[in-house]
Amino acid sequence: LDRLAALLDSRTDLVGPVPEARRRDAGLGPGADLAEAALLDRIDAFDHTFFGLSAREARQMDPQQRMLLELTCQAVWDAGYPLSALRGSRTAVVFGTGRETYAELADPADPPLVTGLLPASQAGRVAHLLDLRGAALTVDTACSSSLVAVHEACLKLTSGDADWAVTGGVRLLSDPPVTAPPGSESIVSPGGRSRSFDAAADGTGLGEGGAVLLLKPLDRAERDGDHIHAVVLGGAVNHDGARSNGFAAPSARAQEELLLQAWRAAGVHPHSLGLIEAHGTGTRLGDPIEFEALTAAFGRRTERTGYCVLSSVKSNIGHLDSAAGAAGLVKAVVALREGRRYASAHFTEPNPLLDTAGSALRLSDATEPWDASAQRRAGVSAFGLTGTNAHLVLEQAPSEPRVPAPGGPLPLLVPLSARGEDALRRHAGRLAAH
Template sequence: MRQRESEPTHIAVIGLACRFPGARDSDEFWRNLIAGKDSVTRVNGPQGVAARGLLEDPERFDAAYFGVSPREARLINPQHRLFLECAVEALENAGHDPARHPGAVGVYAGSSENAYAYILKAQRARLPSVSDWEIRVANGSDFLCSRVGYKLGLRGPTVAVQAACATSLVAVHLAVQGLVNGDCDLALAGGVTVRLPTVPDTPSAGGIQAPDGVCRAFDADARGVVAGDGAGIVVLKRLAEALADGDRVDAVIRGSAVNNDGPGRIGFTAPGIDGQAAVIEKAHRAAGVDAESCTYVEAHGTGTPLGDPVEIAALTKAFRRSTDRRGFCGIGSVKTNIGHTDAAAGAAGLIKTVLALKHGVIPPSLHFTTSNPEIDFEASPFRVVVRAQEWLPEGMPRRAGVSSFSLGGTNAHVVLEQAPARPDAGRPERPWHVLPLSAQTPSALAIATGSLAEHLRADPGTEIADVAWTLQTGRPEHSCRRFAVVSGPSDAVRVLAGEHPGRLVTAERKTRSRPVTFRFPELTDPCGEQSVWARLYETEPAFRSAADECGARDVFRSGGEPAPLIAFAASYALAR
């Protein structure tokens, strides 16, 4: 198949955020994955092992940040609260302030069904002034995305997606289409699941839950599903624009597809080989790649005796259209780490794979010893990745597929590729950088300051110019503010810790935006200060461009230019 290296349909993943069992952010999630950590909570009981991947404090919500009253916060579904917080974190991770983004920002996502609305109605005696309508608006899945749009000031499409277990990967597919079609210029896509009550689930007779509380995807001892809670969001942008704008690109979505099994299966809740194989082939065609170029697949991998063999059979059928090779493609399932997060499951698999592409390492899939006897791995292109391994395909970029299949027959598949190498464009060497920080409260400002210092301490190779740029352009401007003047990462750690008080300035009171007027003073000796102007002209592109606008291209290098022109050009360029 023809390899298309640059297409308008290629979409960049430029940011992400998540909350999964054992992980409050993507960095912790990645550490857990690489370590092969099982984050499912289990409790032994008379009916078997009660198990679920649980979140830490899923009920907590920073209501004041979003201007939500305590009364309204109590009514809003925990899934909506969690998703709203993750949306803010994802945009910050991407380095985009929605208030200053010039284009339309869309939201495509879905949530699971939970009992929160019923809990509220059961407590009506404690909520005498609350109407059924308020409970409906605060809990309806229809309002998950539109609440994000309202609270963050987004004007692109806000599309609620409901496709059972495939919800969040279908949302990613729709977001990709929205970007390709021009419905939005930046898109958030994902899903959230918080089941209530937040306790491990007890297996029931005749149910699909694993009685031992362990997800053993593809293993001979696989006996069922293990549930999990979580939320995941990716921030997407057209690849060409992301590269042109200097965004960090974690991975590239080359293509995606969605379909349904239709009636070709043994029952409504059963999977179908033909439908799954068809959606994978369609995604490969959309991506313009051969199956043989995909060296990892993040499978749906629920750990059921029926579903796992069907999935491998479908993958094999799709791959055999273009290759006869065996065992070249790694396979795994994040459900072995955190459980099946339902509406967030596709996002969990996608984020795991994006991080693997970014770091060049495939994390292990857990609890696999002997393959399910219904799966013939020896004759297939696949092998279960049982320990972390470097991902270094020979002569081609890292490329992967991510699958998500739902009860009811909806199938989704996404083809991902590692980010393209960026040419070294070079940058001016500046001795000093300004790091602005803002928050809604003094305590939050202190936490943000400490978090930035910790980030720079943990990664001393960080490019401080990039940090300064992101803080200046990619963060919301809140009313509690401070700034640090620093020369590099290690210096920034000391300044942010308060070791140089003169270079860490905090506003004494809350600030507000005001119009700015520049007054150009008369320079006492403009010609004598030419060495200063020359350094600024060489190191600051904005200064240089503004000086050139004044027709003063050589004014700071030659001594023959009139002083008034030097004075005006310097003041104008400083203001710009």
């Protein structure tokens, strides 16, 4: 989270050329015209022995499954728990998923197992290897998948079907993005960058990444003395129905209704919201429709103008497709934690198709401090290409009681453990750096 906060403060992005190793893995020569994107390094790296897997079994798994295993462990550790604390528990696993392309790169002489490619294995594999015994589900609603997954995970907790929930999503591009030919109807930016709500927006940039969150009912988290990053107050999911101009076109009316439903479910008035983490694809059609819907929904409940900052993490890390909603959620968590209302990267001038006059939303070209005189609240949106929309409302974490530091410069013993000497040294190094 600290590194994400630094990236957001810098108002820069992680977009760059496709690494040469990724070109080779995809069988693409130096002459291939590949679009720039925000790609991860070494998506092939995976400590299979940690999870008790053979090298061959790990190789036959979609890298997205491997990454979800790693991120789930990191989420549990970040919460201050060992993995053993969740073994055998009623922990729901709900991940957003999308199209997989790993099979296209696989060695025909050693093809992946069916379970290595099944989207359902993303949740099932985590539940199996970590012995989590709640529901294990994958959700595919295209670009809104991971935010819908978080909403579903919250429902599992509020209904009493689970005591914990692991949720989120990842997106890896096994096949590097190819530059769209001139004159095509691609929504991908020729330059690879999402300039959300900006006059210079020319499409969405692509990216890789993911996020996994560990959820728990607030009363139990407070009782157990957990470190809480933020609180999900509530949310909503709906569909465009037949209200858009086409199956893959967004609907302002549906998005407006979604926001009103989410605010009712969360029990909040929109005048208490200081930040909207938008879907913000940077497309000429999507951004104006999203802004129109936000303005209309806020306008139904308040006459205040220009008080709620609007931005999108896609301007920093690109569009993560099925993992985009989870990425936006984590950005909102960082904003609540840091007391910063982050501006979108590259934003200089509003898209002329946005009717900003009289809107409660404000587009800013500079990050600003977030007043702590009232409880900070933020909304997060994600809209799927096939019409499924999601919005969640977050609130800053409750204040934690201050624990007095031990008196005097006494040495403290910090026991560490790992499943190997190299891992132990890395663990100690991370702790020392912290």
